[in-house]
Amino acid sequence: MATYSLATEPRLRALEDIEREIGAILQNAGTVILELSKEKPNQRLLHRHAAAFRASVQHVEAELSAQIRYLTQVATGQPHEGSSYSSSKDCQMALQRVDYVRLKLSDMARTCEQMLEN
Amino acid sequence: IEDETQVSRATQGEQDNYEMHVRASNIVRAGESLMKLVSDLKQFLILNDFPSVNEAIDQRNQQLRALQEECDRKLTALRDEVSIDLYELEEEYYSSSSSLREANDLPLCEAYWRLDLDTDAADGLAAPLRASPEPSAGPLPPAAPAHSHASGPGPTEHA
Numbered sequence: 001m002a003t004y005s006l007a008t009e010p011r012l013r014a015l016e017d018i019e020r021e022i023g024a025i026l027q028n029a030g031t032v033i034l035e036l037s038k039e040k041p042n043q044r045l046l047h048r049h050a051a052a053f054r055a056s057v058q059h060v061e062a063e064l065s066a067q068i069r070y071l072t073q074v075a076t077g078q079p080h081e082g083s084s085y086s087s088s089k090d091c092q093m094a095l096q097r098v099d100y101v102r103l104k105l106s107d108m109a110r111t112c113e114q115m116l117e118n
Numbered sequence: 119i120e121d122e123t124q125v126s127r128a129t130q131g132e133q134d135n136y137e138m139h140v141r142a143s144n145i146v147r148a149g150e151s152l153m154k155l156v157s158d159l160k161q162f163l164i165l166n167d168f169p170s171v172n173e174a175i176d177q178r179n180q181q182l183r184a185l186q187e188e189c190d191r192k193l194t195a196l197r198d199e200v201s202i203d204l205y206e207l208e209e210e211y212y213s214s215s216s217s218l219r220e221a222n223d224l225p226l227c228e229a230y231w232r233l234d235l236d237t238d239a240a241d242g243l244a245a246p247l248r249a250s251p252e253p254s255a256g257p258l259p260p261a262a263p264a265h266s267h268a269s270g271p272g273p274t275e276h277a
Contacts, residue, residue, distance in 0.1 A: 011167070015160050019153060026149045033142055060152070067159055075166040082175045087182040094189040101193060111230070 011067070018063050021056050028053040 031049045035041045125133070165171075211226050224232065 011163055011170075012160060015156055015163070019156050022149055022152050022156070026146065029145045030142075033138060037138065064155070064159075067163075071159070071162060071166070074168060075162070076168070077166075080166070080168060080171045082172065084175050084178040084182065087179045087186070091182040091186045091189075094186040097193060098189050101196065 011070075014063065015067065018060055018067075021060050025053060025056045025060065028056065 028049045032046060032053065035046050035049070163170075208226055211229075
């Protein structure tokens, strides 16, 4: 499909950022559990990663709530029935006209060349 | 420590290990369901966000209409140029043959089609030809009658 509209791009990018942040959340949780499994866990590292985990979870929750709130306001449940088919068909016809003219011109050029040879 | 608890140290260790496995699996499952939620949100946004869908359709319509107008404009300019050249060619053709008007003198379009047919006949196509010499009134002869041939270039258009 063609380039997506400017209204959607920031929202899609926000959702992609949320996905990356969820990955970071899992990373932090894994680091914390790994640290806890050691004989002598590093307390500072533990606290840092746990704080990062909590902050990321809260941020993701806020962002997702905002997105869902926007969608509940905008969505109607009905499918969108708009299309660009008519203008696409007109453009196709115009391109076929151009092709036809090109074909005829090439025929005429060939005929002229034959005349000149003869 | 073994006196305080009811289970041995090894059992406690195993229990802690199992608990960590289960909690880690829960965290991973929760993360995966969050990712699925985000993916569903993206899909829902693309399909059901009407303002952006309308804008996308409008943009596409504009692009296609602009392209179509460009094509038509260029074809019109080409047509104008070709009609000027055709006028000059017809003047030349009819002025050169006007002093020697004979029965088998053909209008310019018919002469072109006849040449086209001769080329096709040389290529092996059988085409019935009906030469119809018409008295021309000037550089713009009347519309040629429709006659059948294998490769029809179509009736001549006259302004």
